[in-house]
Amino acid sequence: MSEEIKNEQTHQTDNVDNQSPAEAEKPQVDNKIPYERFKQKVDEVNELKRKLAEIEKERDEAERKKLEEQNEYKALYEKAQKELEKFKISALDAKKDAMLAQAGYTSEQIERYRKYLTGENDDELKASLETLIADIPPKRAVGVDPSAGNTEKQQPKPKDEAEIGRNIFKRLKEKGKIR
Numbered sequence: 001m002s003e004e005i006k007n008e009q010t011h012q013t014d015n016v017d018n019q020s021p022a023e024a025e026k027p028q029v030d031n032k033i034p035y036e037r038f039k040q041k042v043d044e045v046n047e048l049k050r051k052l053a054e055i056e057k058e059r060d061e062a063e064r065k066k067l068e069e070q071n072e073y074k075a076l077y078e079k080a081q082k083e084l085e086k087f088k089i090s091a092l093d094a095k096k097d098a099m100l101a102q103a104g105y106t107s108e109q110i111e112r113y114r115k116y117l118t119g120e121n122d123d124e125l126k127a128s129l130e131t132l133i134a135d136i137p138p139k140r141a142v143g144v145d146p147s148a149g150n151t152e153k154q155q156p157k158p159k160d161e162a163e164i165g166r167n168i169f170k171r172l173k174e175k176g177k178i179r
Contacts, residue, residue: 060079063079064076064079092120093114095125096114096117096125097110097114099117099125099126099129100113100114100117100129103129103133103138104138105138105139106138106139109138109139113132113136116128116132116136117129117132
């Protein structure tokens with residue numbers, strides 16, 4: 001138990017020692033999400049959507065059968081029209097999201113700017129997207145890859161130890177320390 005605490009303390013001090021004071025004061029912000037985590041969340045959301053759709057389908061089927069028994073086809077028709085409208089809206093939102101993502105907007109920007117894309121067909125959506133890009137350009141990633149044009153520095157050639165000793169002796173002799 002005490003070894004674990006010592007290792008943890010050593011690890012923490014190593015991390016602090018490796019940073020310069022300026023780096024230690026800077027807040028470390030990493031906006032990148034690992035792909036595995038992103039994929040896991042997307043799969044989780046899709047699974048929940050699928051379960052919700054199944055539950056709603058079962059409930060709607062039971063309600064439809066009840067209304068059919070009561071011969072209320074008009075109510076069934078109106079309900080089907082409402083569902084169709086919901087599907088159209090969700091499909092349009094998905095298309096808008098895809099267009100904004102393709103244009104380079106972040107997920108936060110997509111949520112915020114989706115309402116500014118207007119139109120029912122592709123041409124109208126593209127025109128409003130071009131207007132949106134002109135008014136509010138997508139945020140690009142800040143910085144560049146540091147290794148893009150940066151080559152590795154050459155290591156100095158190793159010196160002969162005997163030559164190093166001779167140079168030290170020569171300097172000391174010139175200063176008058178050795179006669």
